[in-house]
Amino acid sequence: MNIEAVNLPILGREEISAVSSVLRGGALTSAANLGGSRVRSFESAVSSFTGSKYAVAVNSGTAALQAALYALGIGQGDEVLIPSFTFVATANAVMSVGARPVFVDIVRENYTMDPEDLERRITKKTRAIIPVHLYGNVAYVDRISEIAKKHAVYVIEDAAQSLGSTYGGRHTGTFFEMGCFSMYPSKVVTAGEGGVVVTNSREYRDRLLMIRNHGMTKGYDTSILGLNMRITEMGAAIATEQMKKLPKFLDTRKRNAILLTELLDKISGKDDDIISLPRPRKGENVNWYLYTIAARRRDLLHDRLSERSVGSAAYYSTPVHKTPFYARIASAGNSNSNLGPSQMRLTNTEWAASVVLSLPVHPGITIRDVKTVAGAVRDAF
Ligand SMILES: *Cc1c(COP(=O)(O)O)cnc(C)c1O
Numbered sequence: 001m002n003i004e005a006v007n008l009p010i011l012g013r014e015e016i017s018a019v020s021s022v023l024r025g026g027a028l029t030s031a032a033n034l035g036g037s038r039v040r041s042f043e044s045a046v047s048s049f050t051g052s053k054y055a056v057a058v059n060s061g062t063a064a065l066q067a068a069l070y071a072l073g074i075g076q077g078d079e080v081l082i083p084s085f086t087f088v089a090t091a092n093a094v095m096s097v098g099a100r101p102v103f104v105d106i107v108r109e110n111y112t113m114d115p116e117d118l119e120r121r122i123t124k125k126t127r128a129i130i131p132v133h134l135y136g137n138v139a140y141v142d143r144i145s146e147i148a149k150k151h152a153v154y155v156i157e158d159a160a161q162s163l164g165s166t167y168g169g170r171h172t173g174t175f176f177e178m179g180c181f182s183m184y185p186s187k188v189v190t191a192g193e194g195g196v197v198v199t200n201s202r203e204y205r206d207r208l209l210m211i212r213n214h215g216m217t218k219g220y221d222t223s224i225l226g227l228n229m230r231i232t233e234m235g236a237a238i239a240t241e242q243m244k245k246l247p248k249f250l251d252t253r254k255r256n257a258i259l260l261t262e263l264l265d266k267i268s269g270k271d272d273d274i275i276s277l278p279r280p281r282k283g284e285n286v287n288w289y290l291y292t293i294a295a296r297r298r299d300l301l302h303d304r305l306s307e308r309s310v311g312s313a314a315y316y317s318t319p320v321h322k323t324p325f326y327a328r329i330a331s332a333g334n335s336n337s338n339l340g341p342s343q344m345r346l347t348n349t350e351w352a353a354s355v356v357l358s359l360p361v362h363p364g365i366t367i368r369d370v371k372t373v374a375g376a377v378r379d380a381f
Pocket residue numbers: 060061062063086087089090132158160161182183184194195
């Protein structure tokens with residue numbers, strides 16, 4: 001059963017009893033500046049796990065990105081550089097604060113933002129960069145940091161998919177101003193719906209606490225723009241239990257990924273349908289949120305796998321700039337817009353959209369399941 005899903009939430013007695021205890025207590029949420037007790041426990045679990053000074057929980061990964069953009073004062077007239085090869089939430093968060101997303105191409109090695117293309121697309125209006133640690137692969141943070149410093153722009157990490165991934169021993173989300181995680185059910189840990197922003201800055205943390213609660217500090221004293229981004233105590237209680245299980249989840253994902261690579265390596269030498277397997281770079285420890293291969297006849301492979309009840313999925317077969325909404329903005333062709341057709345040359349993005357396929361390695365997958373997945377890939381062509 002588990003093998004049919006590329007990812008699925010893994011819940012147990014602990015989550016059930018944590019939620020029950022919230023329900024019995026009756027305090028389902030708290031509009032206090034610091035939030036309720038489960039929210040605070042969840043936040044301290046996240047900051048101690050990632051090594052960030054602060055964590056501020058919100059009700060989705062999208063809200064985490066919005067809150068971070070608000071905290072930096074990004075809005076009308078500002079450009080924010082993001083990859084197009086991401087979940088649409090990255091772009092939508094930028095649009096929602098009135099700023100303009102400018103799409104950057106990716107590199108083929110790990111599907112994250114191409115630093116060379118990034119630098120080319122910086123203008124006077126660029127205020128921030130949002131690299132995405134896609135699939136749990138760590139973006140080229142060293143180069144991005146040099147570029148950000150040189151051009152004096154902020155960096156917000158979209159770490160929605162990369163909780164637990166590290167580079168040089170440092171957790172994703174903690175390299176720059178702020179890092180945003182998602183606790184959607186398909187992610188490595190869940191809250192039902194939820195997100196969290198990590199930061200080492202006291203100033204940003206204080207602002208984030210206000211932003212998630214209508215810009216208030218003590219109540220009815222709105223002094224900056226905020227919204228209701230509060231996560232429920234039930235959600236935070238689930239996520240707190242999930243954080244305790246995270247190290248184990250990550251170990252199982254890694255075990256599965258290593259075995260899958262070993263088995264697929266034997267096939268891919270002979271089979272040029274498989275273009276590449278995921279290869280973390282030196283110093284990088286990925287969380288294996290998505291084990292993603294590049295395959296020539298990707299859609300055929302997907303169909304053959306599904307015939308054998310092996311789950312697989314293409315994240316993302318439509319890059320953001322090709323979705324109807326963003327394509328329409330581009331073709332509106334407003335000449336002073338960086339979202340215009342000229343910036344839509346995203347060669348590697350379009351290549352990736354046509355070849356990527358993610359295979360199941362989540363913690364519900366056994367060693368036997370991994371062998372079944374590898375065997376099904378072998379038999380597919
Ligand atoms: C899941 C995800 C988000 C949004 O998180 P939600 O909790 O679904 O709002 C943002 N960016 C990326 C890359 C994601 O995968």
